[in-house]
Amino acid sequence: MNRTKLVSAILAVGALLSVCDAPSACASSDRDDWSASERATILSMRLKETGDRPADPSNAVERLPEAARLGQSLFLDTGLSSNGKVSCATCHQSGKQFQDDRPRGQGVGVGRRRTMPVMGASHSPFLFWDGRKDSLWSQALGPLEDNLEHGSNRVAIVQRVSAHYLKTYEQLFGQMPELGTLPAAASPNGSNDERASWAGLTEIQRDRVNRVFANVGKAIAAFDRNVSYGESRFDQFADALAELSDQPSILNPAERHGLKLFLNQGQCSTCHNGPLLTDFAFHNTGVPPVDPKAPDRGRADGVQKLQNDEFNCLGRYSDARPEQCTELQCLVADAADQLGAFRTPSLRNVAMRAPYMHAGQFSTLDEAIAHYAKSPVAALGHSELARVGKTRHDRQIVRLSSADIQDIKAFLESLTGPVVSPDRGEAP
Ligand code: HEC
Numbered sequence: 297m298n299r300t301k302l303v304s305a306i307l308a309v310g311a312l313l314s315v316c317d318a319p320s321a322c323a324s325s326d327r328d329d330w331s332a333s334e335r336a337t338i339l340s341m342r343l344k345e346t347g348d349r350p351a352d353p354s355n356a357v358e359r360l361p362e363a364a365r366l367g368q369s370l371f372l373d374t375g376l377s378s379n380g381k382v383s384c385a386t387c388h389q390s391g392k393q394f395q396d397d398r399p400r401g402q403g404v405g406v407g408r409r410r411t412m413p414v415m416g417a418s419h420s421p422f423l424f425w426d427g428r429k430d431s432l433w434s435q436a437l438g439p440l441e442d443n444l445e446h447g448s449n450r451v452a453i454v455q456r457v458s459a460h461y462l463k464t465y466e467q468l469f470g471q472m473p474e475l476g477t478l479p480a481a482a483s484p485n486g487s488n489d490e491r492a493s494w495a496g497l498t499e500i501q502r503d504r505v506n507r508v509f510a511n512v513g514k515a516i517a518a519f520d521r522n523v524s525y526g527e528s529r530f531d532q533f534a535d536a537l538a539e540l541s542d543q544p545s546i547l548n549p550a551e552r553h554g555l556k557l558f559l560n561q562g563q564c565s566t567c568h569n570g571p572l573l574t575d576f577a578f579h580n581t582g583v584p585p586v587d588p589k590a591p592d593r594g595r596a597d598g599v600q601k602l603q604n605d606e607f608n609c610l611g612r613y614s615d616a617r618p619e620q621c622t623e624l625q626c627l628v629a630d631a632a633d634q635l636g637a638f639r640t641p642s643l644r645n646v647a648m649r650a651p652y653m654h655a656g657q658f659s660t661l662d663e664a665i666a667h668y669a670k671s672p673v674a675a676l677g678h679s680e681l682a683r684v685g686k687t688r689h690d691r692q693i694v695r696l697s698s699a700d701i702q703d704i705k706a707f708l709e710s711l712t713g714p715v716v717s718p719d720r721g722e723a724p
């Protein structure tokens with residue numbers, strides 16, 4: 297074989313195997329795999345596009361390292377619970393993606409919904425599956441008084457903070473206010489006895505307790521915001537695509553095909569988009585309720601709760617000026633599509649945290665993906681997904697073969713990266 301023939305034979309084999317070490321040639325072949333709009337969407341899904349976590353104007357201590365340190369201690373403190381056994385880390389475990397792998401959170405009792413990961417939460421304008429909180433600090437106050445989670449009450453929390461964290465508390469928030477004689481337990485949200493004791497406090501006492509309680513949430517939020525996602529193989533792939541360098545080894549053919557389906561046929565990226573693969577919006581996708589007799593109303597109730605929450609952005613314990621509370625000011629209440637709607641979850645690290653959906657309705661990713669092809673009728677409200685006999689102008693019926701489902705699953709698995717936290721949330 298002469299030299300020219302040898303070279304062309306090698307080239308032919310190279311083309312056949314897609315083996316390629318000439319960057320420019322590969323760049324063009326890779327570019328050809330993706331349309332301009334697919335490419336733009338893929339690049340917009342890179343973690344680095346998240347940018348800086350938006351500052352929360354309602355929390356003045358949010359960025360202070362001392363607040364984060366206090367927040368971490370509080371996050372791990374089982375003494376803040378009614379039975380001395382539950383902390384935030386009981387359900388949000390650092391070794392389990394800051395969640396608990398259970399269908400529904402288990403604290404003092406078993407709750408109605410699945411534990412969400414802490415990662416990504418600081419980017420969301422509304423917290424929880426139903427968005428009933430509008431800041432991380434106000435979110436943190438919920439579990440403390442929830443009778444199925446910490447099962448405690450704000451007066452007990454404030455007394456524990458005075459007894460165990462006084463010095464750090466005062467360094468951050470100034471002098472602990474004079475609280476007078478307080479009962480062991482009192483809260484506007486608690487048992488009949490706790491509510492009666494709360495009503496028995498003076499207005500000044502109630503205000504001071506609320507202020508310290510809010511500050512507890514603000515310190516915890518400063519910790520929460522340091523818990524985030526790290527880059528995945530998908531991000532490396534998208535970076536390579538951005539640089540037009542060909543690295544087919546980063547995502548294999550099944551994963552690439554899964555990504556194609558995710559962007560097109562599956563219509564997944566209409567809701568799961570941006571760097572965290574969520575639009576942070578609320579959608580009814582017809583996920584079957586756990587109890588068909590009492591389906592979860594989701595966002596419809598969340599909006600009402602948020603508006604009535606004394607710890608929202610417009611409330612007196614917020615550090616924001618009213619004009620900074622744009623999300624709350626522009627809130628649409630009573631929209632029909634809020635009934636049975638839940639917040640689109642991030643799909644980062646999703647393969648690491650079965651079961652899925654707001655109450656762990658699906659135990660595997662296969663089931664979660666197949667749900668979109670089944671598109672069941674919603675038990676409450678109306679599903680946004682199209683289905684046979686009920687087409688929608690903005691959506692096509694999602695048709696996925698079982699091989700397609702496996703490929704989408706393979707793509708979702710490529711979204712797994714490390715969890716980044718100050719010291720993985722372990723005891724300091
Ligand atoms: C009993 C288990 C349990 C405990 C204890 C608990 N959580 Fe949660 N967490 C959950 C569940 C369940 C949800 C979702 C609840 C819902 O949507 O109604 C959640 C949601 C969250 C979210 C919302 C994430 C998002 O993206 O919207 C954050 C943040 C969070 N918890 C932090 C905390 C902190 C901080 C504490 C301690 C003060 C805490 N949790 C205590 C189970 C728990």
Ligand code: HEC
Pocket residue numbers: 558562563564565566567568578579580581583638639640641642643646651652653654655661664665668680681694704
């Ligand atoms: C109309 C918006 C929308 C579309 C389109 C959509 N999703 Fe979702 N996705 C959601 C919402 C909302 C939830 C949470 C629903 C619930 O808990 O009731 C969710 C949940 C999930 C979950 C579970 C995640 C978790 O942490 O529990 C997975 C996996 C998922 N979607 C993948 C996909 C895939 C794959 C597609 C495309 C085939 C897709 N989604 C299309 C809005 C959407």
